[in-house]
Amino acid sequence: MDKRRLGNSDMEITPIGFGAWAIGGGDWQFSWGPQDDQDSIAAIHKALDIGVNWIDTAAVYGLGHSEEVVARALKETSHKPYVFTKCGLVWNEEREVLNDLKQIRREVEDSLRRLQVEAIDLYQIHWPKPDEDAEEAWGVMADLRKEGKVRWIGVSNFNVSQMERAMKIAPITSNQPPYSMLNRSVEDEILPFCEKNGIGTISYAPMHSGLLTGAMTKERVANFPEDDFRRRAKNYQEPLLSRNLGVAEFIGEIGRRHGVSAGVVAIAWVLHHSAITGAIVGGRSAKQVEGISPAASFRLPEEEFQEIQTYLAEHVS
Template identity: 50%
Template structure:
């Protein structure tokens, strides 16, 4: 699979990375309903067999569960993929999510993630959210100390604005940014894309299929059957009035994908990857079969007229 260099680092990431949020399961505030760990492990092995060389997770996905499953799936592997995880979202005994990035907390989280993942160094460690605002600098200093201590190879951030990137760059420029980017959430193109291009910050774009919506397999019937502890019930894009707008968009995209002989999922991922500044798209998969479909997007290049047609629909 094609690779792109992540910012100024020496990491060459495949243009598709595997995301493991859904593999955290349903038993927490931002869960995805029940998830079978064996299916998650099969998806991870399928990703590696398909040529994907990096995997994204986070401590908070399933409150440690996603990292544990990933650690189990990779245990004993001679050549492990590049592993990216995140900090700054913790949880208490009642499973409430806490926003914290004090120095002690970031360091403690890194140790916990290393244990759950059963590795000695985290290849890419990312601050999950720029919160709380007053701890942004303290958290970023801790991240850079982790690099000096050899616990982490590169550090990046997620969900930061251009001005927040500017703030932490006064301490040290981040290797990467992990923003949301899809046809349903294209805001990244406005400030962040030119900022990352100008400053050589790597971009790993998340939810390129908008949590499965852009695969065309989400319907009103499927929404009605979605497990009650699937957080998509609380996402406005999966609820009216936006659901109807999104399903209308998908019906406009369907003939475009058909003409190209690709699926809607592949069209969505290829659309996000059309910018050279986007190093890789992080694609979620709950089982090996889903990944077999989406991984094929790595070799799709969309003709300019197709991109223009899609963008005209998005403007509407």
């Protein structure tokens, strides 16, 4: 599998990484519903077996549970992927998720313990909230790198102004924004800024949380578990739901020309942008990972990329 250098780091990462959000399980504010840990471990192992060399998780996923499952999976394999995680979202005894950039030192120790690693390969501020604490938080991140607790430091969901402020304190290895055919807000300013300044970009939700996999239907959406955050997401509600499933159907037709799924085409579209170093691809079972595995190597021919661009211009505002 091809690899790309991530920003100013020494890490050469594969075009897709394993996203560990959903494997945090249910019963928390941004869950994807119930999840079997053994299925999660099998999914991670399948991703590593096909050559994926990085895993992206966060302390808040499952309120610590995702990091614990990643650790369990890595104890049962000889593969040694890079492990990325995030800080800045904490929770209280009532399991409420809160933005807090004042507890990063405690958070890193908790993540190191849950992940069972001596150092985190890439430590990222999950959200720059509250904004007035961002500089102080980035200074702590830089200190953690000097102390050897983390190898590289990155940001997630930062805008250009926030990245400029952070760069005055310490270099940014990477930014992690959402990017998909259904969410292109980073194209005008954020992706060009990252590319110009040598900041790697690992995008999340390239299939827009399952909408562009080709396997999503209105029936599946109607039957989401009560604790699946997507029940409340605007893109899973009408009139956007029908529009989005139409996009999935269209890219599925392109995928059939090459024997790949709509989801693989959606990921290839994201990777077509020159600023994108890698795309985070979630998987809840080995079968799901197997189905999306062609995304590691499939690339869109230019004429079909332009065909998609024309469709999006006409159908997605």
